[in-house]
Amino acid sequence: MSTIAISEAEFLALRDSIRERFGIFYDDTKQFLLQSRLQTRLLKTRMQDFHSYHRFLTTAPDREAEWGELASVLCNNETYFFRERAQLEVLVTDVLDEALKSGRRLRIWSSACSTGEEPFTIAMMLMETRRIAPAAIALKATDLSPRALEKASTGFYRELSFRATPPEMVQKYFRPFEGGFFINDEIKRMAEFSRMNLLDARSVATMGVHDAIFCRNVLIYFDKPTQKRVVEAFAGALRPGGYLFLGHAESIMRLTDLYEPVVTAKAIYYRRK
Ligand SMILES: C[S@@+](CC[C@H](N)C(=O)[O-])C[C@H]1O[C@@H](n2cnc3c(N)ncnc32)[C@H](O)[C@@H]1O
Structure with a gap:
């Protein structure tokens, strides 16, 4: 050819x-x-x-x-379970504490979820806390790529997806099958997948209000004006004080003043002002 x-x-x-x-x-x-x-x-x-x-x-x-x-061929869909775990620790401590105190459901949006490893990691880590039941969690997962979402909906993963997964988590939440693993049904049911283009402000506006949005390792594909547009649209989908988690290589510090950066020894994230 x-x-x-x-x-x-x-x-x-x-x-x-x-x-x-x-x-x-x-x-x-x-x-x-x-x-x-x-x-x-x-x-x-x-x-x-x-x-x-x-x-x-x-x-x-x-x-x-x-x-x-x-949409399925333009971008790298690289992802894996337990990626950038320090940020996820913030979710299962601070974000969860605040939601439990408020008595509301915990609302999370994984906004460029690729093949599903990120939202399923969030679900597993929340279950590991034993402090919240699946019914008290609304976990939305969206991506631009129909192929990636199709794969997420199978719940089937091969070795590369597990490069940062503790073996006891594989044991507990996955079932081996023909050279790979299926995620268990309880975790699978927790994530609600749908297709969304983050540039589509109208769709973003219909997502409702969340305690935390994950938008990791996608802003790197956008130019600065587009990054600004996307993170400013997220402000409407976050409660005041809500958390925005970006990838390690992504920063919006000089891009918008709608967020307060929080820098800890292990993680950087943003809170909606
Ligand atoms: C490298 S993956 C990141 C996956 C996951 N968030 C992580 O950090 O492991 C980037 C994803 O962004 C998605 N993406 C790119 N442009 C997008 C857009 N305009 N709207 C929604 N998703 C987009 C791609 O389809 C791809 O699945």
Whole structure:
């Protein structure tokens, strides 16, 4: 199979449309990365070149379906159980304490959940505290990628997902099956998955108000104005004092004044003012 090459003009046109729709930004060094990620889409849509593919995406009557497919190939879906665990410790101490004191349900949103390891880790860690029942937890999990969500809904994982998982957690919450593991049904039922584009402010506004939002390892794919737009929209989906958890490599310190950064010895996170 020969590779179809992307010209600079095609690259610029496609990356602008992708940034506008999903926020994901391919800078000038990523021309060939985009070229390689889109090869399968050109084949599937039987387009001869990237110019035709871009025209298809912007004008074809059935373009929405193709945007859905594209969402699954644009981004790295890398994730694993118990990733950046120190932040999760804040969830099962401070965030949980405050929710229990208030008498309300604990409301959590894993907003770029990929294949589900993050929300399922949250569920396992909350169950480990033995301080709260599943019925007292509303755990939403959303992502842009239909493929990633499909995988999450199977609850089946292979070795790489367990690289940071304590063996006793595997023993307790998973069942071995043909070279991988199924997550147990109680944990699986706790997370409610749906598809969402974080740039879609209207959808974000319908999510309700949460005690904590996890948006880890996704802002790195966005440019600064998009990062600002997304985290400011989150402010409407967090209670005052609510917690925003980003990835280690992500900072919004100079981006917005809607949040107070909290820096501890082990974790950095943000609280809605
Ligand atoms: C590297 S994964 C991070 C997974 C998990 N949060 C973690 O930290 O392990 C990044 C995820 O962001 C999702 N994503 C990228 N752009 C998005 C957008 N505009 N709206 C929602 N999700 C998006 C991708 O589909 C991908 O699953």
